Amino acid sequence: MSIFKKFQRLEESGKKLKKEFGAFFNVVLEEIISSTEAVINGKRVILAGTNNYLGLSMDDSCIEAACQALRNEGTGTTGSRMANGTFSGHVKLEKELSSFWNRSHTIVFTTGYGANLAVLSSLAGPGEIVLLDSDCHASIYDGCRMGGADIFRFRHNDVKDLEKRLKRLSERGTNILIAVEGLYSMLGDRAKLEEIAEIKQKYGAYLLIDEAHSLGVLGDNGRGLVEESGVNEQVDFITGTFSKSLGSVGGFCSSNHPEIETLRYASRPYVFTASPSPANIAAARKALDIIIHRPDLRKRLWDNTYSLHERLSALGLSLGPEITPIIPVRYQDPDEALSTWTRLLENGVYVNMVLPPATPDGSAFLRCSLSAAHTARQIEAIAEAFEKAAAAGNLH
Amino acid sequence: MNADQNLPDDKVFHSIVKILEEMVPPETEIGLNTDLGGDLSIDSLKSMEILAKLEDEFDITIPINVLSEVRTVEDLVRQIKELI
Numbered sequence: 467m468s469i470f471k472k473f474q475r476l477e478e479s480g481k482k483l484k485k486e487f488g489a490f491f492n493v494v495l496e497e498i499i500s501s502t503e504a505v506i507n508g509k510r511v512i513l514a515g516t517n518n519y520l521g522l523s524m525d526d527s528c529i530e531a532a533c534q535a536l537r538n539e540g541t542g543t544t545g546s547r548m549a550n551g552t553f554s555g556h557v558k559l560e561k562e563l564s565s566f567w568n569r570s571h572t573i574v575f576t577t578g579y580g581a582n583l584a585v586l587s588s589l590a591g592p593g594e595i596v597l598l599d600s601d602c603h604a605s606i607y608d609g610c611r612m613g614g615a616d617i618f619r620f621r622h623n624d625v626k627d628l629e630k631r632l633k634r635l636s637e638r639g640t641n642i643l644i645a646v647e648g649l650y651s652m653l654g655d656r657a658k659l660e661e662i663a664e665i666k667q668k669y670g671a672y673l674l675i676d677e678a679h680s681l682g683v684l685g686d687n688g689r690g691l692v693e694e695s696g697v698n699e700q701v702d703f704i705t706g707t708f709s710k711s712l713g714s715v716g717g718f719c720s721s722n723h724p725e726i727e728t729l730r731y732a733s734r735p736y737v738f739t740a741s742p743s744p745a746n747i748a749a750a751r752k753a754l755d756i757i758i759h760r761p762d763l764r765k766r767l768w769d770n771t772y773s774l775h776e777r778l779s780a781l782g783l784s785l786g787p788e789i790t791p792i793i794p795v796r797y798q799d800p801d802e803a804l805s806t807w808t809r810l811l812e813n814g815v816y817v818n819m820v821l822p823p824a825t826p827d828g829s830a831f832l833r834c835s836l837s838a839a840h841t842a843r844q845i846e847a848i849a850e851a852f853e854k855a856a857a858a859g860n861l862h
Numbered sequence: 863m864n865a866d867q868n869l870p871d872d873k874v875f876h877s878i879v880k881i882l883e884e885m886v887p888p889e890t891e892i893g894l895n896t897d898l899g900g901d902l903s904i905d906s907l908k909s910m911e912i913l914a915k916l917e918d919e920f921d922i923t924i925p926i927n928v929l930s931e932v933r934t935v936e937d938l939v940r941q942i943k944e945l946i
Contacts (some may be wrong), residue, residue: 475899617926621914661887
């Protein structure tokens, strides 16, 4: 029997998807023109699905900081944080993130995925419990599985369901860690953090929030949902990524629990991988500084968000549960999502397409994520492309 | 309509069959040895739905870790019985 036999069903599904949705799976950004424009299939298009919320991947000062680090420190660290891979930039960024989140300790990881994998797999072990929102990212699920804890899901953003489970599970007398996200990546809605923090206190559980999509996006100072909801102190662990608002690559965990430092020895995903490159760290540091000192970027992002949401809503499209820079346009029929996605690209707009089973409710949707770098003209062009696509769909 | 006549008169088994019947084409045969993925094409999303419905039905909390131990209907019956 072939070692690949177990992939047969997946391969068949993949072939079917490629046949039907091949154009989507084969997208290559052939040339990057700006943080909001690229060339795809030889054609200049507006990027409206990149998670580049503040447009900092192409910010001049971030690029210059990365270039300097590249020249001064080289292309890679060639080692683990535990060995030769901790440079002064890693340590400085950890201090800056601790100050940003008002936490005593921060650990920087190589990716956001790696941060969740490392933290969750180390914090919750056999006999302990993780209660996670059903819409949590795969990195949270994978971290829990790796640690060997008992994993329970609660219905997405359903605080009553969370409490019902907490009540039952607290009878076991073991540690319970609740995991939620600041902004859920698919539907763009916030965790009900204030209520969850209250319940967490009531049952003596720990609370982890992944601010991957909310760092730089939510809160008066860009400090995510913990700032916006005013429950900063009740959150035990904040994780996140550098690959969205910060326009770089890497991840982190910040906490006031000094024992978090033990992860530097106890966490295999931290120990057994090369540390983030000097250029990535330098770009992330500069971008964090911009988030702190340029609130105007956040305002532009939200102005763009309200503007596009209003236009798409007026078209009668089915949108997400909240108005945030992640705007999902929902379709019951995956074929309709694909035909709309194709028409959008023909009309010069790229968005993400999300198909079941990756979608939370089995529907298909086109996911727009906005950027402070989008111009008013680009926002209008995105709305017009949706309008044209919808009109073309109605003709068929 | 789908349960094998020889199967035990078991509340957990029948509850599982009832939930599965809502997810598969009519007249699909479901028995203890039915492979959830192979025979019924139950994917990860549907698996989560099944667990949620069983939690409501039996007023229990099911760790999703059990899914790694479940291939057939019989496996699922056994896992649920351990939690009741």
